Amino acid sequence: MKTLDxxxxxxxxxxxxxxxxxxxxxxxxASTLDAFGKPNLSPFSFFNIFSANPPIAIxxxxxxxxxxxxxxxxENAKKQGEVVINVVSHSMVEQMSLSSTEYxxxxxxxxxxxxxxLDSDLVAPPRVAESPVQMxxxxxxxxxxxxxxxxxxxxxxxxxxxxxxxxxxNEEGKIDQQKIDLVGRLGGxxxxxxxxxxxxxxxxxxxTLGMGVDSIPKRIRESTFLTGNDLGKLGNVEHLPSLGEIxxxxxxxxxxxxxxxxxxxxxxxxxxxxxxxxxxxxxxxxEKAWKVLLVDKLNRI
Numbered sequence: 001m002k003t004l005d006x007x008x009x010x011x012x013x014x015x016x017x018x019x020x021x022x023x024x025x026x027x028x029x030a031s032t033l034d035a036f037g038k039p040n041l042s043p044f045s046f047f048n049i050f051s052a053n054p055p056i057a058i059x060x061x062x063x064x065x066x067x068x069x070x071x072x073x074x075e076n077a078k079k080q081g082e083v084v085i086n087v088v089s090h091s092m093v094e095q096m097s098l099s100s101t102e103y104x105x106x107x108x109x110x111x112x113x114x115x116x117x118l119d120s121d122l123v124a125p126p127r128v129a130e131s132p133v134q135m136x137x138x139x140x141x142x143x144x145x146x147x148x149x150x151x152x153x154x155x156x157x158x159x160x161x162x163x164x165x166x167x168x169x170n171e172e173g174k175i176d177q178q179k180i181d182l183v184g185r186l187g188g189x190x191x192x193x194x195x196x197x198x199x200x201x202x203x204x205x206x207x208t209l210g211m212g213v214d215s216i217p218k219r220i221r222e223s224t225f226l227t228g229n230d231l232g233k234l235g236n237v238e239h240l241p242s243l244g245e246i247x248x249x250x251x252x253x254x255x256x257x258x259x260x261x262x263x264x265x266x267x268x269x270x271x272x273x274x275x276x277x278x279x280x281x282x283x284x285x286x287e288k289a290w291k292v293l294l295v296d297k298l299n300r301i
Contacts, residue, residue, distance in 0.1 A: 011150040012065050016187060019045075024184025024192040028059035029086040029096055031117075031125040032076035034106065039117060039126055041099050041109035042073045043088065045185035046152060055159035057085055057135065060145075060152040068149040072105055074142075077155050081139045082123040085157065086131035090181045090193050095130075122160045132168045132180050136161040201284075203236060210236040220293050225274040230281045234290065241291050247298055249291040256295055270296050 006014055028047035032040045046060035061074040077083055088096050092115070099113035110117050110126070117126035120136045127134040137157035145152045168180040182194045192198065213221065213235040221231065241249075250256050259272045273292055280289035 011148075015065055015150055019185075020187025020190075023186040023190075024194075025186075027088040027096070027183065027185055028057070029088050029099075029128060029131060030059060030061075030073050031084040031086065031128060032073050032082070033080055033125050034072065034076050035079055036106070037124075038106055039108050039110055040072045040076055041113065041115065041128070042071065043096050043100050044073070047085075055162075056140070057137065057157045057159055058154050059085065059157070060154050062152045063146070063149050065149040070153070074153050074155070077139050078142060080124065082125055083137050083139060083155065083157055084120055084123060084125045084127050085135045085137055085159075086128040087133045087180075088183055089130075089132050090183050090195065092128075092130045093183045093191060120161075127163065132165040133175070134163040135159045136163075203233075205236050208236070208238050211238060211240075217294075219270070219296075220274070220277075223274045225271065225278050226281075227278070230278055230289075233281050233284070233286050234293075237286060237290065240294065241287065243297065246291050246294050249288070250295050250298060253288075253292075256292060260295070 004014065004017065025045040026047050028044045030042055030044060034040060042061075044059045044061055046062060048058065050056045050058050061071040061077075063070055073083075095113045095115060099109040099115070101109075101112065103109065103112060109115075110128075116129035118129040118134075120127050120134075123136045123138065127136070135157075137159050139155060140158050141154075141156045143154040143156065145154065164175065168175055170176040170179070177199055178195050184192045184194060186192055213231045216231060216234055220226065220234070226234075250260070255276055256273070259269055259276065262269065262272075264272065273295055277289045277293040280286075280292060
C-alpha cells in the first residue's frame with residue numbers, strides 16, 4: 001500500500017490524490033455579488049449539508065495552490081454576507097464547468113456561461129434558473145483553515161429559503177433522485193452522473209437491530225462465493241429463518257430442489273447453494289438467500 005505523508009510531499013500532489021480519493025463530491029454552484037452589485041458565479045465541490053435545524057450548508061473556496069490567491073466568491077461572501085447555493089444537474093454541467101474559468105474581477109459568469117439569473121426572495125444574489133434546487137443563504141461565519149495555498153475557508157451558510165423545480169418531484173412531493181439527475185465531482189476532469197443504473201439502494205438499519213456479520217454461521221461467513229457486500233446484507237437481518245420456513249422454501253424452490261437432487265457430493269452441493277445465495281443477494285432477495293444458505297442444515301451437508 002502506498003503511504004503519503006502530507007508534511008513531506010508537495011501540496012499539489014496531495015491535493016490531486018485527495019480529490020480523487022474523496023469522491024464523488026456534491027457541487028455548490030455559488031452565486032454572490034461584489035461590492036458594486038455585480039454577480040459572480042462559481043462551483044465548489046468542497047461542499048455538503050451539515051444541519052437541518054437550523055438548516056446549515058458549508059462550502060469551502062480554498063486558496064489557490066499555485067499562487068495562494070483567494071477567489072472572488074470568498075471575498076464577496078465576506079463583504080456581503082449572502083450567497084445562493086444552486087445544485088448542479090447533468091443538463092447544466094458543461095455550462096457550470098465553463099463558469100469556473102478564472103475571469104477577471106467584475107466579469108459576469110452568468111453571461112459567460114449562458115445561465116439565466118433569477119431574482120431571489122430574501123437575499124441580493126440571483127439564483128440560477130436552470131438549477132433544479134436553489135437555496136438562498138445568509139453567511140453565518142467564515143472559518144479560515146490556513147494561510148498557505150490549498151488552505152480551505154469554510155463558508156457556513158444558514159439556508160433561509162429553498163426553491164425546488166416541481167419537475168423533479170415525485171407524486172408524494174419528494175425529490176425523485178432519478179429526475180433530479182445530479183452530478184458529482186471526482187478527481188481531475190472526472191464527474192459522475194447520479195442517475196440510471198448508477199443509483200442503488202442500501203437498506204438502513206434504523207428501525208431494526210441487525211445481528212451482525214459475526215453472528216453469521218462460520219461456513220457461510222467464510223464462503224468463497226459471498227462478497228463483503230453479501231455479508232453486510234446477511235448481517236442486517238434481526239434473526240434467522242426458522243427450520244420450518246427453510247423446509248417449506250426448499251420444497252417450493254425449483255432451483256434448490258435441482259441442486260439437492262443432483263449427483264454432486266456434499267461440498268459441491270453447498271458450493272452451489274452458496275452460488276445461488278449470492279445471486280439472490282445481488283437481487284436484494286435477502287430472506288430467500290438466507291433460506292438457500294441454510295438449506296444444508298436440513299440435509300446435514
